[in-house]
Amino acid sequence: MTTTSERISEPLTRQMSKRVSQSVFDGSRLRVMLLVDVYDGAQPEFLAAYEKLCSQVASVPGHVSDQLCQSIENPSQWLITSEWESAPPFLDWVNSEEHVQMVRPLHSCVRSTRSLRFHIVRETGIVTSPDDVTRRLQTAPRIGDGKIRHALTFTVKRGSEETVAKLLANYAAPKAQVDENTRLCRTSLFMHGNRVVRAIEVEGDLLAALRHVSRQPEVRAVEEAINPYLEEERDFNDPEATRIFFALAAVPAVHHVTSDQECPEAERLALYYPARPGRGMQLARLLAEQDELAADDPNSPVCGSTIFQRDEVVVRLIDVRGGLEADPVLALGLPGSPQAAELATLVDGATIGADGSALKGEDLVRFLTLARMDLVTDRVSAPQA
Structure with missing residues (x-):
C-alpha cells in the first residue's frame, strides 16, 4: 500500500x-x-x-x-x-x-x-x-499520428508451437475498413516459445476494430482451430467468457516514440522482456526512457518503438534499420552498462533461458537472441484511397 x-x-x-x-x-x-x-x-x-x-x-x-x-x-x-x-x-x-x-x-x-x-x-x-x-498536470499536449496501438497475448500448450504458428500465418486477412471512421492499419503477430503476441494499429475506434476482427468468418475459423492448443480454455460462444478472455489477454501500449529518420526499409521486430514479479511497470519505464534518448540519436538503428506491458509481460515492438545484430546495444535500448545492470535486476532471465552473463554488456548479443520473438505474420493495409 x-x-x-x-x-x-x-x-x-x-x-x-x-x-x-x-x-x-x-x-x-x-x-x-x-x-x-x-x-x-x-x-x-x-x-x-x-x-x-x-x-x-x-x-x-x-x-x-x-x-x-x-x-x-x-x-x-x-x-x-x-x-x-x-x-x-x-x-x-x-x-x-x-x-x-x-x-x-x-x-x-x-x-x-x-x-x-x-x-x-x-x-x-x-x-x-x-x-x-x-x-x-501534463506539461504539453502530445502530437500523435492518429493510430491506436494495442496487443493481445495468450499461451499455447508446449509442443504445439509449430502447429499454432502455421494456423496463425495462413488465415485470410479481414477487411481493413471497419466503418467510415475506423480502419485496421497493421497487424503483426509474433511468438516466443509458447507465448503468442498479436499487435495491431488502428485508426478510429479500437473496440469497433476488435469486434470487427473477431466476427470475421475466416478469423473465427482460425481461432476455433487453435482452441485445442490453448493453455487456458476459451469459449467464443459465451459472451461473458469472451469478454473475460479479451480482458485478460489485453496488453496495452504504455509508450510510443518515433525518430526523425526516414526508414522505408525498416524491419519490424519484437523483443520479449519477462519481468520479475511486480516489476513489469518499472521494466517498461526503463525501456521507454532509453527509447526516448535513442530517438534523439541519429546513429540509433531504431526508427520507432512501442512498449506493451501487462503484469510481468513486457514486449518491445521496434522498427529497425539494418537488423538487430548491426548494433545490439542500441537495438536493445541499452546505451551503457548501468542500464544493462538495471535491466538485469528487473528481467526474469530464467523465463527466456538467460543466465546473469547474458544480461551483461559483454554478452548482449546472446540476450538479444534469447529475447527476440519469431515473426509469424506482418500485414500492412493499403492506405485508404
Whole structure:
C-alpha cells in the first residue's frame, strides 16, 4: 500500500521528448471515464454493484476519487468518472485479474460499456496547495499520428508451437475498413516459445476494430482451430467468457516514440522482456526512457518503438534499420552498462533461458537472441484511397 508520504515524494511531471506521442510515464494525473448503458429496470442492481465496487476501489494505491453520474435525458445511461495520481497505478489495477473479478457483478446489469482514459493537461478551480498544478498536470499536449496501438497475448500448450504458428500465418486477412471512421492499419503477430503476441494499429475506434476482427468468418475459423492448443480454455460462444478472455489477454501500449529518420526499409521486430514479479511497470519505464534518448540519436538503428506491458509481460515492438545484430546495444535500448545492470535486476532471465552473463554488456548479443520473438505474420493495409 502506498502511504501519503510516499506519494508526496513522487517525482514531478517530467518533460518528454516531442517525439513521444504516447506515454503513461510523465507523472501527470489521470482521468478515467466509463460510459455505461444499463438494462431497463436494472438501475437498483447496478447501483448496489457500484457501491460495493466503489468501497473496494477506494483502497487501491493511487486512487484519488470517483463520481457516479446519471443522464438527465436517459436514465439508462450512466457515467463513472475516477481520478488517479498517475496512469501506472491505474493500469496495474485495471489490468489485474482482481479487477476482472471485481467488476463481474456490473456486467449482469449493463448492455454495454466504454472506457476512456485521459491525462489532465489543464484545469480551473481552487488549488489546495501550490504543488498541485506543477506536479500533476501534463506539461504539453502530445502530437500523435492518429493510430491506436494495442496487443493481445495468450499461451499455447508446449509442443504445439509449430502447429499454432502455421494456423496463425495462413488465415485470410479481414477487411481493413471497419466503418467510415475506423480502419485496421497493421497487424503483426509474433511468438516466443509458447507465448503468442498479436499487435495491431488502428485508426478510429479500437473496440469497433476488435469486434470487427473477431466476427470475421475466416478469423473465427482460425481461432476455433487453435482452441485445442490453448493453455487456458476459451469459449467464443459465451459472451461473458469472451469478454473475460479479451480482458485478460489485453496488453496495452504504455509508450510510443518515433525518430526523425526516414526508414522505408525498416524491419519490424519484437523483443520479449519477462519481468520479475511486480516489476513489469518499472521494466517498461526503463525501456521507454532509453527509447526516448535513442530517438534523439541519429546513429540509433531504431526508427520507432512501442512498449506493451501487462503484469510481468513486457514486449518491445521496434522498427529497425539494418537488423538487430548491426548494433545490439542500441537495438536493445541499452546505451551503457548501468542500464544493462538495471535491466538485469528487473528481467526474469530464467523465463527466456538467460543466465546473469547474458544480461551483461559483454554478452548482449546472446540476450538479444534469447529475447527476440519469431515473426509469424506482418500485414500492412493499403492506405485508404
